[in-house]
Amino acid sequence: MQALAVVDGQLIFVPNHPEAEPGDGQVRVRPIQAGICETDLQLVQGYMGFSGVLGHEFVGIAESGSMAGERVVGEINCICEKCEFCARGLGNHCPNRTVIGILNHHGAFAESLIVPERNLHRVPDNVSNDMATLVEPVAAALQILEQVEVVPNPRVIVLGDGRLGNLCAQVLKAAGGDVRVVGKHRAKLARLAALGIPTELVENAPRTRTADVVVECTGSATGLETALSLVRPRGTVVMKTTVAGAHQLSLAPLVIDEITLVGSRCGPFAKAIAAISDGVFQLDDFVGGRFRLDQYQQAFEHARGPNALKVVFEIQPG
């Protein structure tokens, strides 16, 4: 099969990658399309020391199991079901887990991948392939609501106007937040403004420290410092950015102002699918580039560019 893999720290196109066989409780899924995530850009730069087939945002056709022949999306954490975390319903933190396209598990930038059947969710007919590709990041945005108890009508700043920032802003607005997006890219900010979400260029954002919640989605090591300059005392900073390497940071303000910093990662797929199917979010035109797997260089270049939202690989017909 065709696949896009990280080998020895380099992203390469493999025209004849071996296909794995599903084991017990596993299903082979044939991806229709798969999205490039900020994390993929980081993985290619060495984050997690990943090696293997990339890709963790996908919609495909299940080949076997109870959903055989149906369109599915898949949760990315493949868990042991035996440890203390799995027993407590915190499987996303199972220490024995593999993570599709991120940790010891081949991903979806390929003509097939193996997914535990328990990870799969059917895609409703009214959810397009583009929207289905966004289930994973929408779930990641919804995770904020699972973790952070916010005051009524919270003043929210989403820091970062990219893919995840856009979705987080929509999720928090739908949850009743008074949301503002602070970013660097005029075109991306304009998309948000068109959704009725106030925006601001980061250099113009007043450091008045009035936000109840700041969601840090910049994908940059310096994002947290900016977030701390915007959040009010006793406020909450939600960290979505994962970057390789160490940050230089002064943490005294966090203690003095009793800030709560919450790391936030993967979220609830079922809620994401239901919300997308119910039209809660504006996801039209979210996909801003379509490529074949062998066009990976252009695809990644586009995903890294200042104006693209989601870039997808079109892999095979649905």
Place this chain on the structure above:
Amino acid sequence: MQALAVVDGQLIFVPNHPEAEPGDGQVRVRPIQAGICETDLQLVQGYMGFSGVLGHEFVGIAESGSMAGERVVGEINCICEKCEFCARGLGNHCPNRTVIGILNHHGAFAESLIVPERNLHRVPDNVSNDMATLVEPVAAALQILEQVEVVPNPRVIVLGDGRLGNLCAQVLKAAGGDVRVVGKHRAKLARLAALGIPTELVENAPRTRTADVVVECTGSATGLETALSLVRPRGTVVMKTTVAGAHQLSLAPLVIDEITLVGSRCGPFAKAIAAISDGVFQLDDFVGGRFRLDQYQQAFEHARGPNALKVVFEIQPG
């Protein structure tokens, strides 16, 4: 009056410091004794750019107001009572506040200081001067319970065996935690072991990441990294350390493991006084050094040493 002040970044003894006059709603307090806090050690090293009379843990005699002639302790945040934070009961975060001995307000290492009457609390007769000097740090330890909702019987690691670490360990044990203290100083750990609290040298502590809550009280810039190596996924790190300068830190684990990091500062005086009066904590022998103000060099040297718990200045008879 005699006073111990930071002037141009140097700690000096001032034999004839002018006495300030109390304004509206303010009371002059004549300190009986005052404790040296880790924050004082930081302030002397340039933290907050403080200049003025040091000292914020004190017991003294009120000279006027409704508590005239009585033994009092004082909350350290002097607030405006007008801003949004004060209106919301978050006066400790009033942006217009001064902080006794820390920010634009002369402190208690002196023969008198000025305190807003609203900040004062009477000291019950069964609370000794030594215990009263500990009200401020006990309140700071109790603040953890105001901020962190812990699972039943949480597995708690207190990182740091100093003054605040000891008090935090006692507070969390009293609250039902399964508490372990990880520290660097055998003598201080032995004191904790004598209270029935298991202890471990930091170099022997297994990095198994099983603690539900880690309280970081090391006073060192590297404490947070160690705390992150001990806390479980979805666990909480409470930051008590304030140090000047920037830390080098990798934050990806915080996001991947969805850690919550909570900055924690000053706490509830009334609860601290009640708990001390009720004998909840073992505070005997907590004071490990007594000095006059003009012995400040020895006092600070002792407070910085590896074995001292609380070092106090005995200022005038109670």
